[in-house]
Amino acid sequence: MPIEDVSKTSLHQGVANINRIEINRPHAKVEKDERSAKVKFDSVDISKEARNLEKTIASLKASVSEMHDVRAAKMKEVKIKLENGFYDQPEVIEQVAKKVADVFSVKKQEA
Numbered sequence: 001m002p003i004e005d006v007s008k009t010s011l012h013q014g015v016a017n018i019n020r021i022e023i024n025r026p027h028a029k030v031e032k033d034e035r036s037a038k039v040k041f042d043s044v045d046i047s048k049e050a051r052n053l054e055k056t057i058a059s060l061k062a063s064v065s066e067m068h069d070v071r072a073a074k075m076k077e078v079k080i081k082l083e084n085g086f087y088d089q090p091e092v093i094e095q096v097a098k099k100v101a102d103v104f105s106v107k108k109q110e111a
Contacts (some may be wrong), residue, residue, distance in 0.1 A: 081087060087096075
C-alpha cells in the first residue's frame with residue numbers, strides 16, 4: 001500500500017469517529033464466571049477505630065451543648081471590674097505579676 005493511501009485511510013477513520021458519542025458509565029469491574037456475570041462496585045470500609053471516634057465526638061458534642069454558659073457571667077464580671085478600675089490598683093497588678101512569674105518559673109523548671 002503506498003504511503004498516500006495509508007494517510008488517507010487514517011484521515012477517513014479519524015473523521016468517521018468524530019461523530020461517535022461515548023456514554024459515561026459508572027466505573028465497575030466486571031468479573032465473568034462460567035456460570036454468571038458479577039458486577040463489583042467501589043466500596044468503602046470504615047474501621048472500628050473511626051466508628052468509635054465518631055461516637056466519642058458525638059458524645060462530647062452532646063455534653064458541651066448541655067453545659068451552662070458560665071463564661072458569659074464571668075466576662076460580664078470582668079467587664080464591670082475593668083470599667084470600675086479594679087485592675088488598675090497596685091495590689092491587683094502585683095498579684096497578677098506574681099502569678100505570671102510563678103507560671104513562667106514552673107515552665108522553666110519543666111524544660
